Amino acid sequence: MKPGAAAILVAIVSARSASAQTTQSVIVGSSNVVGDHNVVGHNNTVNDVEDIRDALSPVIREQLAQALPRPEAQLEVIAHVARSTRVVGSLGAKLDLLLGDRAYAQKLEAELADWVQRAQELQEQLADPDCRSALERAEAGDLQGAKEQLLAMLEAQQAALAQRQRSVAQLEYEMGSISLLQFKFEEAGRHLRAAVRGFREAGRQEDMPQLVKALSALSRVYSELDRRAEALHAQQNAVRLGRELPSTQRPELAANLNDLGTRYAENGELERALRATEESVSIRRELADERHQLTYQLAKSLNNLAIRYGALGRRSEALSVAAEAVEKLRELQPAQPLDLARSLNTLGAAHASLDRHEDALRAMQEAAELYRMLMRSQPDVHRAELAVALNNLGGAYGQLGRHAEALQAIEDAVQLRRQLVRERPRVFLPVLASSLDSLGNRYRAQGRHHDALRVSEEATAHYRKLSAERPELYMPEFATCLHNLGAHYLDLGDAKRGRSAITRAVSYYRELADKRPEAHSLNLVLSLNSLSVAYTALGMQDDALRTTDDAMRFVRELQQRKVDVSAAVLARFTFDAGVRYRAAGQLPKAQHAASASAMYYRELSRSHPQLYRSRLVASLRLLAAVERDLGNTVDAARFERESSDLVQLADQMNR
Numbered sequence: 001m002k003p004g005a006a007a008i009l010v011a012i013v014s015a016r017s018a019s020a021q022t023t024q025s026v027i028v029g030s031s032n033v034v035g036d037h038n039v040v041g042h043n044n045t046v047n048d049v050e051d052i053r054d055a056l057s058p059v060i061r062e063q064l065a066q067a068l069p070r071p072e073a074q075l076e077v078i079a080h081v082a083r084s085t086r087v088v089g090s091l092g093a094k095l096d097l098l099l100g101d102r103a104y105a106q107k108l109e110a111e112l113a114d115w116v117q118r119a120q121e122l123q124e125q126l127a128d129p130d131c132r133s134a135l136e137r138a139e140a141g142d143l144q145g146a147k148e149q150l151l152a153m154l155e156a157q158q159a160a161l162a163q164r165q166r167s168v169a170q171l172e173y174e175m176g177s178i179s180l181l182q183f184k185f186e187e188a189g190r191h192l193r194a195a196v197r198g199f200r201e202a203g204r205q206e207d208m209p210q211l212v213k214a215l216s217a218l219s220r221v222y223s224e225l226d227r228r229a230e231a232l233h234a235q236q237n238a239v240r241l242g243r244e245l246p247s248t249q250r251p252e253l254a255a256n257l258n259d260l261g262t263r264y265a266e267n268g269e270l271e272r273a274l275r276a277t278e279e280s281v282s283i284r285r286e287l288a289d290e291r292h293q294l295t296y297q298l299a300k301s302l303n304n305l306a307i308r309y310g311a312l313g314r315r316s317e318a319l320s321v322a323a324e325a326v327e328k329l330r331e332l333q334p335a336q337p338l339d340l341a342r343s344l345n346t347l348g349a350a351h352a353s354l355d356r357h358e359d360a361l362r363a364m365q366e367a368a369e370l371y372r373m374l375m376r377s378q379p380d381v382h383r384a385e386l387a388v389a390l391n392n393l394g395g396a397y398g399q400l401g402r403h404a405e406a407l408q409a410i411e412d413a414v415q416l417r418r419q420l421v422r423e424r425p426r427v428f429l430p431v432l433a434s435s436l437d438s439l440g441n442r443y444r445a446q447g448r449h450h451d452a453l454r455v456s457e458e459a460t461a462h463y464r465k466l467s468a469e470r471p472e473l474y475m476p477e478f479a480t481c482l483h484n485l486g487a488h489y490l491d492l493g494d495a496k497r498g499r500s501a502i503t504r505a506v507s508y509y510r511e512l513a514d515k516r517p518e519a520h521s522l523n524l525v526l527s528l529n530s531l532s533v534a535y536t537a538l539g540m541q542d543d544a545l546r547t548t549d550d551a552m553r554f555v556r557e558l559q560q561r562k563v564d565v566s567a568a569v570l571a572r573f574t575f576d577a578g579v580r581y582r583a584a585g586q587l588p589k590a591q592h593a594a595s596a597s598a599m600y601y602r603e604l605s606r607s608h609p610q611l612y613r614s615r616l617v618a619s620l621r622l623l624a625a626v627e628r629d630l631g632n633t634v635d636a637a638r639f640e641r642e643s644s645d646l647v648q649l650a651d652q653m654n655r
Contacts, residue, residue: 162202169198169207173214180217183380185224192218208245209252212238216256223266226426232263239276251294254283258301261308268472270516274308281305296336299328303343310350313518315564319350326363338382341370345389352396355568355604357611361396368393368409384428387416391435398442400611407442414439430474433462437481440488453488460485460501476520479508483527490534499534506531513554521558522565525551529573532580545584548577552593571600571615578622587630594623598639613650617643 137145176191192214199211215238222231239260242253261277264270284298306322309315325343329336348363371386390413397406414435420428436459443452460481467478486501509524528551535544551573558565578594581587601616624639 162204165198165202166204166207169195169202169214170210172198173210173217176214176217176221180221183224185221189218189221189225192221208241209249212242212245212249212252212256215241216259219259219263223263224424224427228263228266232260232267235260235263250283251287251297254280254287254301255297257283258304261304265308265311266473268470270308270311270519274305274312277301277305277308295328296332296339299325299332299343300339302328303339303346306343306346306350310346310353311519312516313520313522313564315350315353319347319354322347322350337370338374338385341367341374341389342385344370345385345392348392348396352392352399353566354564355566355608357396357399357608361393361400364389364393364396383416384420384431387413387420387431387435390416391431391438394438394442398445403442403445407439407446410435410439410442429462430466430477433459433466433481434477436462437477437484440484444488444491449488449491453485453492456481456485456488475508476512476523479505479512479527480523482508483523483530486534487530490530490537495534495537499531499538502527502531502534517557517561518564521554522569525554525558525573526569528554529576532576536580541584544580545586548580549589552577552589555596567600567604568612571597571604571612571619574600575615575619575622578619578626582622582626582629587626590626591623591630594619594626598623613646617646620646 133149137143137149172191172195176188176195179185179188179191195214196211196218199207199214215234219231219234219238222228222234235256238256239253242249242256245253257276257280261273261275261280264273264276280301281298284294284301287294288298302321302325306318306325309318309321322343326340326347329340329343344363344367348360348367351357351360351363368386368389371382371389374382375386390409394406394409394413397403397409414432417428417432417435421432436455440452440456440459443449443455460478463474463478463481466474482501482505486498486505489495489498489501506524506527509520509527512520513524528547532544532547532551535541535547555570555573558570574593574597578590578597581590581593597619598616601612601619604612605616620639620643624636624643627633627636627639
């Protein structure tokens with residue numbers, strides 16, 4: 001018996017019990033009806049009900065006649081409709097509304113059709129021996145016993161229905177998980193939404209862990225489909241429900257917090273992403289201390305935590321955490337090559353952000369080799385991550401002046417990402433744009449300025465569209481593309497277009513740096529420096545100097561706050577500023593900038609002599625020239641000797 005039909009029977013017996021002295025009173029009721037009317041006595045309303053039946057449309061009367069051949073059953077259904085759809089006041093007022101309001105009449109017809117179906121089910125169930133037994137007990141006067149018997153039937157059937165719902169929901173979850181592994185994301189979404197709905201409708205506390213898993217899997221599906229707000233909402237629900245589960249479910253809570261951090265990051269909410277990931281790491285550290293097999297899960301959260309720190313400009317913390325993740329993964333048996341590759345990629349990026357380019361290259365080479373190995377067995381699964389590794393590897397080669405290798409790696413990354421965009425454009429277009437921007441820089445390093453401009457224009461067009469749709473997510477990348485586009489225009493002698501593009505980049509970076517100075521102030525300094533170059537090319541010396549002053553102010557602020565920034569970037573900028581100030585005759589400013597440049601390049605040359613020694617020589621020569629201009633001949637001679645010694649040392653090493 002269906003629970004709905006059993007509920008009707010319970011209501012019938014309740015009605016009889018409530019009006020035991022009025023044997024004609026038999027009214028259909030339902031525990032599912034919204035309202036504060038439970039059962040209406042029949043003895044005073046039989047004539048009214050007959051009037052209602054006569055007033056109903058021919059369609060409804062035909063439905064009643066077909067479904068309920070017994071007149072008393074028709075009256076039961078009609079009486080329920082009259083009761084459950086009553087507004088406030090008398091039955092006559094409702095009839096007036098029914099007869100005068102076509103829209104409302106249609107609504108009532110729909111409700112009546114539902115109750116006709118319920119009544120059909122009821123008639124079918126009257127043949128059930130248990131139902132017949134309960135009604136016979138009621139007719140014999142044992143109303144309470146009949147009611148208890150029917151209630152027991154109702155509870156049993158509700159439990160059976162809940163179990164069926166749970167079984168179906170579990171099957172939907174398993175189907176969704178398989179579809180997810182097959183990259184059939186639309187199909188996976190349909191199954192997982194049904195699973196979530198089924199677990200919720202079953203309403204059993206013991207099903208909550210499965211509901212949490214289904215929500216988390218659905219969140220991943222939405223993320224893969226670039227439905228990022230829905231992905232975040234589903235993962236937030238998974239974490240909220242996970243917090244209510246027993247402590248035995250803490251490993252799952254840590255996993256869901258880790259994924260929640262990723263969902264926040266995908267939506268540009270970097271601080272929230274960091275907090276969620278930090279909580280995941282905290283839980284997994286506790287669990288790993290108790291159960292060593294959970295070290296693998298801790299390493300995964302540590303990798304994500306390093307990414308969160310890097311996105312917020314906390315570069316030293318990112319490096320420390322990424323190194324810990326790699327160390328833990330190397331210790332694992334059996335090995336986990338995919339997660340090791342991911343963590344090596346993160347570690348390489350952290351090294352690069354702190355100008356440790358040889359270390360960055362080693363990590364990224366190992367990551368790329370692991371991805372290539374994985375690609376041989378599962379090419380479709382690992383293409384996207386290999387493209388990430390190749391993109392980063394190209395950047396590492398470029399920083400070390402290995403331009404041919406850098407270009408090859410970036411071209412391979414672009415080729416892979418073009419394939420991915422053809423299959424799933426919404427997901428992979430942003431990363432294709434990023435690789436195109438990097439490819440432009442690699443072309444520029446080889447003097448292929450027209451090629452650089454071509455791919456940079458394509459990257460900028462993509463990011464312009466993406467930033468218009470999701471500025472909180474893509475504005476930083478769009479600003480970077482605009483800056484690089486402007487630099488390519490300057491290389492080709494088009495200073496006006498160069499200035500226009502870089503001016504827009506500066507505007508975006510000012511906005512970004514106001515919100516997160518640690519993450520974006522350095523890029524603002526770079527853009528201001530390029531804007532000064534554009535002004536100089538246009539003969540606008542005052543604007544060039546004003547912009548340089550502005551950039552120097554940001555550099556001082558970064559130094560005062562002791563923000564982790566790239567010494568190489570600051571060294572290059574302060575050198576350019578020193579040249580510009582000296583050309584304008586502003587010698588004290590030139591002296592300050594050249595001294596800062598020499599300081600940065602000394603530091604860089606100690607760890608990377610082959611890469612930065614020649615730049616240190618140029619910086620020292622600039623500083624010596626400024627000191628001589630100021631009449632400080634002793635200091636000028638000292639800096640000239642230092643630069644000469646470095647040149648001689650380089651000659652000796654090259655022999």
